[in-house]
Amino acid sequence: MGLDLFPGDGDISSPDVEWSYTGFGVFRRWLARAEGFELDEMDGFGGQAPWGDVPTTLAPLLNHPDDDGPDLTPVQCAAILPRLREVADRPQEVTVDPLVQRHIDDTRQLVVVLQHCVEKNVPLVFG
Numbered sequence: 001m002g003l004d005l006f007p008g009d010g011d012i013s014s015p016d017v018e019w020s021y022t023g024f025g026v027f028r029r030w031l032a033r034a035e036g037f038e039l040d041e042m043d044g045f046g047g048q049a050p051w052g053d054v055p056t057t058l059a060p061l062l063n064h065p066d067d068d069g070p071d072l073t074p075v076q077c078a079a080i081l082p083r084l085r086e087v088a089d090r091p092q093e094v095t096v097d098p099l100v101q102r103h104i105d106d107t108r109q110l111v112v113v114l115q116h117c118v119e120k121n122v123p124l125v126f127g
Helices: 021-034 074-089 098-120
Strands: 003-007 017-019 124-126
Touching (some): 017 098, 021 098, 074 098, 098 124
Antiparallel strands (some): 003 017, 003 124
16 A cells, blocks of 8 residues: 555546655655755654744645645645756766665656646645
8 A cells, every 4th residue: 555646637647656655754754855854853743843944845745644635736736846856857976876766766757747737737636
């Protein structure tokens, strides 16, 4: 059983990205570190730091319940996209840790999914 992020367009051929619940947690922690903070220090993840203190456009993704809560709107998807592209396109060392490469690949696939949501004006569903 895992987590699937997909456009809410009702089309099963639309792009999606999947993780195990553990894998999604590891991915979000990696993204948070890319943004300069530790997810475990944030409210809702065992810490006390409020989300309003973190200057990142990725907050709606990072602070979203795994498979509950509201879908991300097309406007939120559009706001997240530029930063995710930057993270995915950041130059890497010649030899990249396989886990880091997996995170980069997942980020690139998530960019495809979010772009689809924006283009079709549909929400991103966590399911």
